[in-house]
Amino acid sequence: MPFTYVDLIAWSESLPDWQRDALRRVLGQAQISDQDLIELVNLAKTPYPNGASSKPISIPASTEHVQPPPEDLTTVSLVAIRDIARVNALCVGPIPFGIEGLTVVYGGNATGKSGIARILKRACQSRDSGGLVRSNVFEPDPNEPAAATIDFKVGQNQRSHIWIDGNPSDADLRTVNVFDARSAAVQVAQPNLISYTPQILQTLKSLADVTDSVAETLRQEKQLLGEKPNALNELYLDSNTAPGTFMANLSAVSDKDVLEKLCSISEGEKRRLEELQRALEDDPVLKLQLEQVRNKAIAQLDAVIANVQLRLSDEACSNLERLLQEQSATKQAAEAARITFSSNSILDGLGTAAWRVLWDSAKRYSEKHAYLHEAFPVVRKGSVCVLCQQPLSSEASARMQSFEDFVRTDVQQNAEDAKTKVKDAEESLRLLALPDSTRTIGIQIGLTYGEASKAVRLFLIRAKLRRRHLLNMCSGQHKGLCPPLPRQPELAALAKATRDEMARLRAASQARERVTMESERLEIQTRMRLSPHLDTVKAEIDRLASVSRLDCALGDCKTHNITLKARQAAKEVITERLRSSFIANLSAIGFEETPVEVTLGAGEHGKHPYEMKLIPRPQVPPQDVLSEGERTCVALAGFLAELETTGNHSAIVLDDPVSSLDHRYRKRVAERLVREAKSRQVIVLTHDIVFLFLLRKYRSELHATHEEVSLERGYKRNHGRATTGPPWVAMPVRQRIAVLRTDLAEARKVLTTGDRATYERRASEIYKRLRQTWERAIEEVLLYETVMRFGDSVQTQRLARLVDISETDVEIVTKEMSRCSDFVHDEAGPINADVPAPDIIESDIKRLDDWVKDLRKNRGRS
Numbered sequence: 001m002p003f004t005y006v007d008l009i010a011w012s013e014s015l016p017d018w019q020r021d022a023l024r025r026v027l028g029q030a031q032i033s034d035q036d037l038i039e040l041v042n043l044a045k046t047p048y049p050n051g052a053s054s055k056p057i058s059i060p061a062s063t064e065h066v067q068p069p070p071e072d073l074t075t076v077s078l079v080a081i082r083d084i085a086r087v088n089a090l091c092v093g094p095i096p097f098g099i100e101g102l103t104v105v106y107g108g109n110a111t112g113k114s115g116i117a118r119i120l121k122r123a124c125q126s127r128d129s130g131g132l133v134r135s136n137v138f139e140p141d142p143n144e145p146a147a148a149t150i151d152f153k154v155g156q157n158q159r160s161h162i163w164i165d166g167n168p169s170d171a172d173l174r175t176v177n178v179f180d181a182r183s184a185a186v187q188v189a190q191p192n193l194i195s196y197t198p199q200i201l202q203t204l205k206s207l208a209d210v211t212d213s214v215a216e217t218l219r220q221e222k223q224l225l226g227e228k229p230n231a232l233n234e235l236y237l238d239s240n241t242a243p244g245t246f247m248a249n250l251s252a253v254s255d256k257d258v259l260e261k262l263c264s265i266s267e268g269e270k271r272r273l274e275e276l277q278r279a280l281e282d283d284p285v286l287k288l289q290l291e292q293v294r295n296k297a298i299a300q301l302d303a304v305i306a307n308v309q310l311r312l313s314d315e316a317c318s319n320l321e322r323l324l325q326e327q328s329a330t331k332q333a334a335e336a337a338r339i340t341f342s343s344n345s346i347l348d349g350l351g352t353a354a355w356r357v358l359w360d361s362a363k364r365y366s367e368k369h370a371y372l373h374e375a376f377p378v379v380r381k382g383s384v385c386v387l388c389q390q391p392l393s394s395e396a397s398a399r400m401q402s403f404e405d406f407v408r409t410d411v412q413q414n415a416e417d418a419k420t421k422v423k424d425a426e427e428s429l430r431l432l433a434l435p436d437s438t439r440t441i442g443i444q445i446g447l448t449y450g451e452a453s454k455a456v457r458l459f460l461i462r463a464k465l466r467r468r469h470l471l472n473m474c475s476g477q478h479k480g481l482c483p484p485l486p487r488q489p490e491l492a493a494l495a496k497a498t499r500d501e502m503a504r505l506r507a508a509s510q511a512r513e514r515v516t517m518e519s520e521r522l523e524i525q526t527r528m529r530l531s532p533h534l535d536t537v538k539a540e541i542d543r544l545a546s547v548s549r550l551d552c553a554l555g556d557c558k559t560h561n562i563t564l565k566a567r568q569a570a571k572e573v574i575t576e577r578l579r580s581s582f583i584a585n586l587s588a589i590g591f592e593e594t595p596v597e598v599t600l601g602a603g604e605h606g607k608h609p610y611e612m613k614l615i616p617r618p619q620v621p622p623q624d625v626l627s628e629g630e631r632t633c634v635a636l637a638g639f640l641a642e643l644e645t646t647g648n649h650s651a652i653v654l655d656d657p658v659s660s661l662d663h664r665y666r667k668r669v670a671e672r673l674v675r676e677a678k679s680r681q682v683i684v685l686t687h688d689i690v691f692l693f694l695l696r697k698y699r700s701e702l703h704a705t706h707e708e709v710s711l712e713r714g715y716k717r718n719h720g721r722a723t724t725g726p727p728w729v730a731m732p733v734r735q736r737i738a739v740l741r742t743d744l745a746e747a748r749k750v751l752t753t754g755d756r757a758t759y760e761r762r763a764s765e766i767y768k769r770l771r772q773t774w775e776r777a778i779e780e781v782l783l784y785e786t787v788m789r790f791g792d793s794v795q796t797q798r799l800a801r802l803v804d805i806s807e808t809d810v811e812i813v814t815k816e817m818s819r820c821s822d823f824v825h826d827e828a829g830p831i832n833a834d835v836p837a838p839d840i841i842e843s844d845i846k847r848l849d850d851w852v853k854d855l856r857k858n859r860g861r862s
Contacts, residue, residue, distance in 0.1 A: 003200065003568075003569040003572040004200070005063060005066045005200060006063060007569075008023075008200060008203065008204075008569075009061055009062055009063050009066075011565055012060070012061055013060075014561075015561070016044075016047075016556045017043065017046075017047075017058040017060065018040055018043035018044045018046070018058055018214075018556070019207070019211065019556070020058065020060035020061055021040065021043055021058035021059055021060060021061070022040050022207060022210045022211065022214070023060075023061035023203075023207055024059055024060065024061035024062075024065045025040075025210075026203055026206045026207050026210060027061055027065040027066055027067060027203060028065055028067065032206075032210050032213070037210075037213055037214065037217060039056065040210065040214050041214055041217045041218060041221075042056045043056050043058050044214055044218065044553045044556060044557070045218075045549055045550070045553045046058070047552070047553075047556075048548075048549040048552045048553060050545070050546070050549060074154055074155055074172065074175075074650075075154075075155060075649045075650050075680070076152055076153065076154050076172050076173065076175050076176055076650040076651060077097075077099045077100065077152060077153045077650070077651045077681040078097045078099075078120075078150070078151075078152050078176060078651050078653075078681065078683065079096070079097060079099055079151035079152055079153060079158070080093070080094045080095060080096045080097060080150075080151045081093055081094060081095040081116065081119060081120075081148050081149070081150055081151075082094035082095070082148070082149050082151065083147075083148060083149040084115075084119070084147075084148045084720075085144075085146065085147045085148065086133075086135035086136075086142055086144055086145070086146045086147060087115045087118065087119060087133055087135070087146045087147075087148065088112070088114070088115040088118070088133070088134065088135070088136060088719070089112070089115075089136045089138070089718075089719045089720075090112050090115045090116070090719055090720040091112075091714060091718040091719065091720055091721050093148070093720070093722065094722065095116055095709065095711075095720065095722045096709060096722060096724060097681070097683055097707070097709070098681070098705065098706075098707030099153060099681065100681055100705050101677045101678070101681065101682070101699075101704050101705025101706055101707070102673070102674055102677035102682050102684070102695065102699055102704055102705065102706050102707070103681070103682070103683045103684070103706075103707040103708075103709060104684050104686065104692055104695055104696075104706075104707070104708050104709070105683065105684065105685045105686070105709045105710075105711060105722075106686055106687070106689070106692050106708065106709070106710055106711065106726065106727050106730065107685075107687060107710065107711030107712070107713075107720075107727075108687055108713065109687060110713055110719060111687075111711040111712060111713045111719055111720060112711050112713075112719040112720025113655065113656075113685045113686075113687065113711060113720075114655075115133075115719075115720060116685060116720065117130075117178065117180060117653070117655040117685055118130050118133045119133065119146070119148050119150075119163065120176070120178050120653050121178045121180070121183075122163070122165055122169070123148075123150055123161070123163040123169045123170075123173055124169070124173055124174060124175075124176040124177065124178050124653070125174050125175065125176060125177045125178065126177065126178040126179075126180075126183050127182075127183035128180070128182040128183040130182070132165070133145075133146040133165045134146075145164050145165040145166050145167075146164075146165040147162065147163060147164045147165065148162075148163050149161070149162050149163070150163055150173065152172075152173060152176075154172045159172070161173055175648055175650040176650050176651045176652070176653065177639070177643065177648070177650070177651075177652050177653070178652070178653040178654075178655070179635075179636065179639050179652065179653070179654045179655070179657060180654070180655035180656065180657075181632070181655075181656065181659065181660070183635075183639075200569065201566060201569055201570055204562055204565060204566040204569065205566065207562055208559045208562045208563060208566070211557050211558075211559050211562065212557075212559065214557055215554055215557035218550050218553050218554050218557065219550075219554065221550055222547060222550045222551075222554075225543050225546055225547055225550075226543070228540060228543075229536055229539075229540065231533060231536055232247070232250075232533065232536060232537065232540060235247065235529070235530070235533060237526050237529065237530065238522055238526055240519075240522075241522060241523050241526040241527075242262060242523065242526075242527075243262050243523075243526045243527050243529075243530040244526060246258065246259065246262060247530070247537070250537070250540065250541065250544070251541075251544055252541065252544040252545040252547070252548040253545075254541050254544075256538055256541060259534065259537055259538065259541075260534070262527055262530060263527065263530055263531040263533075263534040264531075265524070265527060265528055265531055269524055269527075272520075272524065273521060273524045273525065273528075276517055276520060276521040276524075277521065284506075284514075285518075288502060288506055291498055291501050291502045292502060294498055295495065295498040295499060295502060298491055298494055298495045298498060299495065301435075301456070301491065302491045302492075302495070304433060304434070304435065305456075305459060305460075305488055305489060305491070306488070307432070307433070308432065308434065308459075308460075308463045309485075309488045311428070311429075311432055312432075312463055312466050312467060312470075312485055313485070314485070317466070317470065317482050319425075320425055320470055320473065320474070321473070323418065323421050323422050323425060324422060324473060324474070326418045326421075327415075327418040327419055327421075327422045329418075330414045330415040330417075330418040330419075331415050331418070331419070333414070333415065334412050334414070334415035356407070358387075359403060359407060362376075362386050362387055363376045363377075365386055366378060366386045370386050371383070371386075376404065377400040377401060377403070377404050379392055379397035379398075379400050379401055383397075385400070422474060425474065426471065426474040426475075429467055429470055429471055429474070430471065432467060434460060434463060434464055434467070435460060452489065452491075452494065455486070455489040456489045456491075458486055459485075459486050459487075459488065459489050462483060462484065462485050462486055463485060465483040466482060466483045466485055469482050469483055470482070577644075577645050578641055578642065578645045581640070581641035581644045581645060582637055582638055582641040584641075585636070585637035585638075585640045585641050585644075585672070586633065586634070586637040588637075588668065588671075588672045588675075589633055589636060589637060589665060589668045589669050589672050590633075590664055590665050590667075590668035590669075591630070591633045591634070591637065591665075628660045629660045629661050629662065629665060632657070632658075632659075632660050632661060633661070633665060633669075636657060636669065639652075640672070640676065649679065649680045650680065650681075651680060651681035651682070651683060652676070652680065652681070652682055652683070653683045653684075653685070654673065654682070654683070654684050654685070655685045656685060656686055656687065656688070657669060657673070657684065657686075658670075658686075658688060658691050659688070663690075666688075666690065666691055666694060667694055670691060670694035670695050670697075670698050671694075671698045671702075673695065674695060674698040674699050674702050674704050675698075675702060675704075677699070677704045677705070677706075678702065678704050689727075689729055689730060692708075692726070692727075692730055693730065696708075696730075707724070708724075708725055708726040708727075708730070709722050709723070709724055709725075710722065710723050710725060710726060710727040710728075728769070728772075731776075732776070732780060733773060733776055733777045733780050733781060733852055734852075736769070736772075736773040736776060737773065737845060737848065737849050737852075739769070740766060740769060740770060740773065740845050741842075741845060743762065743765070743766050743769070744766055744838060744841055744842060744845065746762070747759055747762040747763055747766065747838065747841075748838040750762060751838065759835075760835045763823065763835045763836070763841060764823055764824060764835065766841060767820045767822075767823040767824050767841075767844075768820070768824045770820050770844060770845060770848065771817055771820035771821060771824060773848060774813060774816055774817050774820065774848060775817070777813075777848065777851075777852055778813060781852050781855050781856060782805060782809060782813070782855065783802065804858060804859065809851075809855070812847075812851055816844070816847065816848065819844065820844075823835055823836070
């Protein structure tokens with residue numbers, strides 16, 4: 001059973017009241033107004049009252065609100081393409097189309113059909129857009145996009161659209177669909193989207209859209225309500241008090257009366273607070289906290305002083321002096337060794353720091369790259385110098401070994417070690433932590449005045465002086481004697497006194513009566529802090545209530561159920577219709593066995609994707625199994641089925657739709673397209689002359705409106721020159737004779753200008769065509785179309801008319817065709833030397849015309 005509006009109304013009874021009202025509005029009008037949206041938002045908030053006396057009333061949808069089904073979509077038909085610019089090698093046009101019925105645009109290879117198809121694929125609707133449209137690649141690039149003017153009709157209204165590749169196309173023009181081999185591949189291989197939604201499904205989509213709009217409006221209202229005021233965020237209230245508990249649990253349902261009581265402070269409570277303040281002036285808890293800070297500071301200072309005493313003691317100073325002396329002695333010894341070592345050197349600077357860097361680099365290179373696993377230096381026979389990469393002589397090998405011996409000497413190593421020890425001692429002195437302000441330290445531990453404070457300050461000052469002296473020694477700046485360091489200040493007694501005081505204060509703070517009094521004071525103080533914010537807290541309760549109402553209303557704005565129903569309805573409304581139409585079209589084009597079916601995918605907000613699957617093996621892609629011809633049949637059936645499902649009666653364009661089909665399918669496709677042309681404009685681009693004759697045959701049998709347009713290949717960029725009517729190869733005798741006379745008139749004009757050579761070429765072409773017309777006359781007139789080239793059958797019922805063929809007819813045909821050949825064949829001698837004059841050619845054409853007329857008159861045909 002198909003999904004109906006009765007089913008829709010019955011289903012809507014499960015929706016919230018405001019959505020049922022929204023459905024009523026959707027059924028009654030094409031678009032929801034701003035006023036409708038305001039009313040629906042108010043209805044959505046109605047179940048969650050705010051105390052207002054008047055409430056809007058919803059009117060649920062019923063079958064009475066269902067509107068009559070709309071008329072078919074506006075029909076769009078193509079009239080012409082003109083002013084073509086920068087599209088392959090096409091001329092400017094125009095390319096005309098019959099505005100109704102079937103139009104066949106015929107052209108051989110390279111006559112411009114593909115360029116025309118590219119324009120229409122980009123400007124209209126196609127499964128494959130065709131990509132960039134290029135200009136003539138054999139000419140300079142104009143660096144401008146392809147363009148053309150497309151004339152079309154929307155209903156009875158004439159319109160034009162200037163198409164520029166890359167710019168948006170006209171919306172009405174997009175209802176015209178284009179089918180070709182590439183779009184056929186997409187049709188079969190990829191999921192497709194039905195571009196039109198039946199009205200009942202559109203109703204569900206509109207309902208989902210309205211629901212989203214209501215939800216967005218509610219979200220905007222919620223956003224306008226703002227956030228919690230900063231004044232309340234910064235109002236820190238003790239959670240152990242009644243005001244603190246109230247604010248911690250503040251919500252939309254918080255009791256304003258309770259809030260009023262908490263913020264109402266009586267005179268008696270104010271006096272009581274003063275009494276409590278006086279009674280609790282000696283606050284042991286606060287003093288305990290201060291003593292704890294002081295005790296920690298004393299411990300930290302004591303640790304600093306002990307470290308300074310250790311690091312700057314007389315013994316430490318003596319050790320540093322010893323290290324400096326050792327550094328000096330080892331440095332002198334190393335320098336003496338270097339001088340001795342380099343005395344016999346060819347180059348200066350041997351043993352210096354720069355030389356040492358070079359030597360160490362050479363050693364690393366030798367051990368890690370040049371001579372892996374061999375001790376440096378490598379002076380064995382056959383080795384080379386790692387610096388100059390020349391073979392080492394015995395003298396060079398000895399020198400290399402002596403260099404390494406020098407580097408490894410104890411004197412050199414001792415100098416390096418002594419230098420490192422001094423450097424480490426200097427760095428340790430620099431990192432020694434000393435307070436920046438001795439006065440600040442004194443304040444922290446309560447030693448602002450008195451002998452203890454003086455002792456601490458003197459010790460730290462002298463420590464800084466001694467450190468500075470030692471650092472100067474390390475840098476070689478010896479200035480006088482080392483400053484003395486006083487005896488380490490004794491802080492143990494001070495630390496013990498602080499601990500004793502902390503113990504006393506801790507015991508005092510635990511008295512039960514005091515705890516009660518402090519709790520009472522804190523309660524009154526917290527209420528007094530909350531009291532100035534009474535109005536702000538009330539406004540916040542109201543804001544939270546409004547937010548809660550909007551959140552509840554937003555909870556009713558989910559579209560899941562609507563989308564689910566739309567998907568279920570689509571399977572009933574679209575899938576069955578699409579499947580039935582698909583099977584019917586497959587059958588119509590001769591695809592007898594149907595291994596492919598149409599399935600509908602998951603939709604969202606009224607979008608309905610579908611794809612084609614093999615019935616026996618749905619998991620196997622159809623394009624992997626079907627032949628090219630079968631894919632074309634399946635794609636064409638899907639293309640036509642979708643159009644039938646959507647109700648779109650605008651034009652369709654098919655570019656070489658039978659290029660991969662055999663003769664059986666061609667016949668059925670031709671018949672199906674002619675039948676389609678009885679209800680819409682159908683434009684077929686083809687280079688297949690047999691297919692052209694098949695289309696001509698079926699439009700005659702089915703009495704369909706029919707137009708033919710021929711494309712000619714031009715020179716360089718003039719391809720696609722269109723003429724109304726069939727191509728020469730498909731013209732009947734009567735039309736051919738008219739063309740021959742037109743060609744003769746043009747040749748006569750050329751002759752009058754004195755251009756004899758051009759006239760002869762044209763006259764020869766006329767005789768070539770005249771001979772072809774005699775051949776066509778044999779098929780069409782003499783043999784009464786019993787057998788026709790490009791035909792699909794022998795018309796045996798016409799044989800009865802052939803009894804009147806006389807020997808005279810045979811002689812006339814033989815003679816006239818032989819005469820035509822005299823002026824066509826490329827032979828030597830006098831045959832081509834004297835092409836007949838225009839009057840003679842006219843008489844030759846007239847003899848054919850008279851013979852055809854006489855034969856038809858005798859057989860009772862016009």
